[in-house]
Amino acid sequence: MTAVMEKPEKADEAEAAGTATTAGGAPRIRRSMVVGVLLLVWLLLFAVLRGKQTLSLGAADLTGLHRWFNDVNDSIGASRDSNPLFLYFFNEIRLVIDNLVTFVQGLISQPTGGRPVPQIGWLGVVGIAGYVSWAVGNWRVALLAVAGFTFFGLQGLWQESMDTLALTLSAVLVALLFAIPLGVWAGLSDRVNRTVTPFLDFMQTMPTFVYLAPMTLFFLIGPASATITTVIYAAPPAIRITAHAIRTVPQSTVEAGDSLGMTRWQALVKVLLPMSRRTVVMGVNQSIMAALAMVTITALIDAPGLGKTVVQALQSLDVGTAFNAGLAIVVMAIVLDRVTTAAGGREEAARRSGSRFRAWRRPLLVAGAAVTAVLVYLSHTFVWAAEFPGEGGLGSSIARAADTATTWAQDHLSGLTNAFRDALTNGLLNPFQALLTDSPWWLVGAALVGLGVVLGGWRAGVTAAVCVGLLVGTGVWSDAMTTLASTLVATVLVMVLGALFGVCMGRSLLVDRMLRPSLDAAQVMPPFVYLVPFLALFGATRFTAIVAAVVYAAPVAIKIIADGVRNVSGSTVEAATSAGCNTWQIITKVQLPMARSALTLATNQGLIYVLSMVVVGGLVGAGALGYDVVAGFSQGELYGKGLAAGLAIVLLGVMFDRITQAAARRTRA
């Protein structure tokens, strides 16, 4: 939730951590002892009280709260045509957004106004993509953009990709329209920031499946629903990062402005915004990535584009076709990521490259614009430039290759993988899950609050207590504990991978360069594409769900840890080397301890990302909360229970976010 928020503090944290290891040794030992005693008491009580007051609830059973949610949902649906809120508010919003999306689609993806093709054909779009990337970034990302967009055509997915692009761009535009002003406001005022944060947490951790069905009730089936669903998920990162950007403008600069007699507005426009521009662009970047993560989910409410191709192919288990479309999403994400990142750093890069280049820039911009205009004109007029030529032969080769690879893995690895699955399930997951689900609810609750207090302090303890209380209130306590067990096991695996690869990447730039694209791919590839082979290997089990979560969450942890290790100052490492430390000692005694705050941040983010995969886990055999949410989406009678399960996921997320953050602050202090 807070990856980017904490990054810049890391440099001084690392130094602070160095002193903390010597000064803070004694209390840390005491803390770990308290944790040990706590766990021991829990285990003893568990042995005595096993199976009592576990609050379990059958798959089709409902509580009063669930029924009440159902009634509310039904009454909203029934009053749709008479309710003034719908007639004058939701319908108007829908109209505006529908028109926006249809306009963009008419430009690049869908036939409009009697034309059999969109206004701008493939050549024009590729031209614009290259030109804009060059203008806001540099020639390297421009080349990447041209290559990436041409690749969509070669894959035979031009129109689908453009639909996805149209929807993503519209959603990001709408998101930024709200996010940037709100972010600036939250950056200027602490009170606004405090009010907004819980809402942002909610928007990011509430599973989309929960509000997908009501969304089509409010905004009908069509582009508006898909766009607004995407906005809900894509706006929070932009708001958080913008607020953070405004906050980190050095106080002295603002004071200098004050002393020059600037008004607040002038200070904002002339000082704060320009100085935080680079970080704000990062927010735009994160917003785009979040929007692309929604592509397959919005396909479930008829959003056009690549998501539909993925979903449809998987109905007939056509992994190849699904992979081809998933790859297009990955390529689009990488192109948009690199272009926005380059845009963020462009001014500095330009300044460094000297004035000769700057003198050339304007005429080149004009010439580029002229060329692009010609390309757009051509693609508007001539068929060859409007419709991508060829049959997408590359796409079918990719699909075939993916199929072959999948079949090979299924045939050759299954014996090995089943042994691993059973060892992990029986050795770690089952006992842990039994401890959480078979203990009386008040015992687990007390243990969670106790851990919160010990690790994060009194405030974290109070948060944990509130969350435990609300979790009991949702009526899905037992399912929540099952999910919690899988989540924690997945987080442990994420951290193991994170430390392993993070250290390698942090120590070697070459490894970093080689691994990073696959990390990006793992984050944006629609999970189901790689889940089908895993399903073949591990069956529909909790383990498959854990694997899915690890694939999605490990890249974040790896990136954060790599960053932390790299920031350990070179002189410290040199000193250790000259003192005769070998590589292993340097890693375990110097680099990892000094990157401790990065490790806690990685745990925090790892947990949140694992939690965001709970619903996907429900689709591949994890049961529990994820299944409840999916069932609520599919069956009207279970809607209320699905909503309650969604709330439970949010509560788990908030609880662990607050505890780990407080713990991180403590290790720093």
Place this chain on the structure above:
Amino acid sequence: MARHWRAGVAGLTFLGLTLTACGGAKVGDSSSAGSGGKCGRFNLAVNPWVGYEADAAVVAYVAQHDLGCTVSKKDLKEEIAWQGFGTGEVDAVLENWGHDDLKKKYISGQKTAVEAGRTGNKGVIGWFVPPWLAKAHPDITDWKNLNKYADKFKTSESGGKGQLLDGDPSYVTNDAALVKNLKLNFKVVYAGSETALIQAYRTAEKNKQWLIGYFYEPQWFMSEVPLVKVSLPPYKTGCDADTAKVACDYPVYDLDKIVSAKFATSGSPAYDLVKNFNWTNDDQNTVAKYIAQDKMSPDAAAKKWVKANRGKVEAWLK
């Protein structure tokens, strides 16, 4: 200034070259006559399984080519598709599996939907085992023998009991109650999606693993792996009235069509087509196979079938 010139000249040269060198067909040269006729727009929901996709492909193909409708297919789950009747975003659902809950809510409650007759397909729901298992242990297809084999069906998920694998939550199912009321030593494990369920059967058949689960017909996967149905105590009318006490097999569903109330009275020829649409399980399986196994696009699959079965199509258009 010289530099400006150079850039300008370069640009102009490029422009000249491209304009003179490439001609080619212009957009709109061979524009086919746009759709028109009295049919207008026809919003067809497509629920997420291949059998339904086959229905939708054929109906859409006929509506477009014989009636001149502008067909808009919408990929939606059942619940959302029905919700769309009220908001006017969906005209027809072509393959409905019972769903008395939705009928109660939208047909007799909100009165936004009406029934439009049967599709002719018989829907069979039940418990199935992979063919190798039925061959190796023929007595397994009787539910009375299931407890004997319960141990073999154990997995890491089933907590010491036999595993009964269920699929997508939107399926109509009484499995948990059945297990309890038939006193079977099994636990229902929720795979959570059709993809996971089919993959489980595919792996089980290939590696000769023990698996029993929920499945249904007509389904394209049956032509790849012909699963064998396990017989439960036979269905009698009313034996499933109380879902908590169910102890009998699922009924054979006469799959039917549902349309929005507005569409039914609109006089659109597409409504008559939907109402008359009727075909057999074999017909649907043929088209589903074209789509799922031969990897044809739905439109191409429909074209192939319609060409071979013109007689049936003519009957729908009367």
